[in-house]
Amino acid sequence: MVSLRSAGPLSAGGSLAMHVAGAESNVAVGVARLGHTVTWAGAVGADPHGEFILRQLRSEGIGTQCRVDPSRSTGVMFLEQRTADVTRAFYYRAGSAGSTVSRDDVDSALAAGPRVLHLTGITPALSPEARKAFEYAAECAAADGVLVSLDVNYRSRLWTRDEARAVLGPIARHADILIASDDELDLVASAALSGSDSLGYDDAETALAASLLEQGVGEVVVKRGSAGAGVHTASGRFEAPAVAVTSIDTVGAGDAFTAGYLSALLDGEDVAGRLQRGAVMGAFAVSTAGDWEGLPSRAELAMLGATASGTTQ
Ligand code: ATP
Known part of the structure; x- marks a missing residue:
């Protein structure tokens, strides 16, 4: 597009x-600029x-x-x-x-044998055919041992929350890494909140994340804009504050964050290192104009306080 x-x-x-x-193209640019092979x-x-x-x-x-x-x-x-x-x-x-986009397109894409398949919840909202391709991609990659990353990316202009919930909920269990904004978690884990209306927000997030972890999701990543991001895993919860920058254009911050997170994962960084790289990439996105144009090369990560290997100084 x-x-x-x-x-x-x-x-x-x-x-x-x-x-x-x-x-998807925003994430692709972010990961490629950090030196990884991307298709x-x-x-x-x-x-x-x-x-x-x-x-x-x-x-x-x-x-x-x-x-x-x-x-x-x-x-x-x-x-x-x-x-x-x-x-x-x-x-x-x-x-x-x-x-x-069709199942044949998915077969062609997966034939190259990627380490990670990154999907977004936008694709299944585009058409019934795209929805089938999206589900097929998640299922094939999971069956082939390809790491599946899914960003919920809810788009209210394309479908209702109930429509999104019906499609994304069942597919989320195929995700190794589930990425959501804090107001999107209930689209993939709504069942966990039944009877917990009296829970505080943080408790609600923990309950939703726990239900995803129980289904087999490895990492539940929650983006909170200028309030930073967190990751829920079976071995605990990790948090990273946003990097303090002057924000001029927030569009694309989430995709930049995801690119940083996945790039650090490909580099073998632990969850804390992935979160830190994500935060630095999100900060680049908001402090430069355009959705992806201002994303950094690996050497440029240091401009916002990260070393080339991605750990903060
Ligand atoms: P979008 O849909 O616009 O791409 P999103 O809701 O998916 O956004 P955000 O939570 O807004 O994603 O941002 C992702 C990450 O980017 C945050 O977790 C944070 O690390 C970083 N970030 C976002 N806003 C700011 C900001 N104003 N200053 C610094 N970092 C920010």
């Missing part, structure tokens, strides 16, 4: 800037904006396992900076090439 960004109200017209957009899998139309996506990803050193579908268009999103604090999104992705 591409985003077309306006600097003011869309109804007033003016210039639009085209950028590659999408949670992005998906589908685009046979149109210039589809070609733009592939060129941009390849220029970041990202491999592409992409089906070009001449019968469909590449997805588009208008992003309107309506006020300094309010950005509105208008999606034109129904029926797009990306929404037709």
Whole structure:
């Protein structure tokens, strides 16, 4: 998908800037810039904006396992900076090439034998076919011993919370690493809260995370914006505060965090090291413009207080 960004109200017209957009491509850029081998899998139309996506990803050193579908268009999103604090999104992705991602596309992507498969809860919201491909991908990867990372990434413009819960709840048990914002945990673990309405928020998070751990999830990662992030595991709970920076554009912070977390995991860092790298990457995302453009190389991690190996100084 591409985003077309306006600097003011869309109804007033003016210039639009085209950028590659999408949670998965944001994560792919973040992980690739930190020096890992990454392949992005998906589908685009046979149109210039589809070609733009592939060129941009390849220029970041990202491999592409992409089906070009001449019968469909590449997805588009208008992003309107309506006020300094309010950005509105208008999606034109129904029926797009990306929404037709299929089981065959999954087979092609997994044939390369990745160590980690990263999925987002956006894909199954795009179409029934994409939902089947998403479920198939999680099941195949889990069966093949590929580490499955799932970011809930709830998008209210695409489906309701109940619809998301019905699809994401059953698939979450295939995740080795389940990543959610603090208001998304109940979409993958709602059953655990029955009868616990009187619990405080922190207790509720712990109960939801515990139910996921019981189902076999290895790490439940909870993002809390400027309040930092935490990880629940069978051996305990870990917390990392956000890195203090001047925030100018918060979009993409979660994806940057995920890229940092997965990159540190690939490097063999422990949970605390993964959290710290995630926090540094999230801080880069919020303190630079764009969803992914400001993400650092490995050497640049040190700008915000992390060493090249990712541990804080
Ligand atoms: P998005 O959907 O916009 O990508 P998200 O809700 O998935 O965001 P956040 O929780 O907002 O993700 O951010 C992820 C991480 O990025 C946080 O856990 C934190 O480490 C870092 N982060 C977010 N906001 C800030 C901030 N204002 N200052 C410093 N770090 C931040």
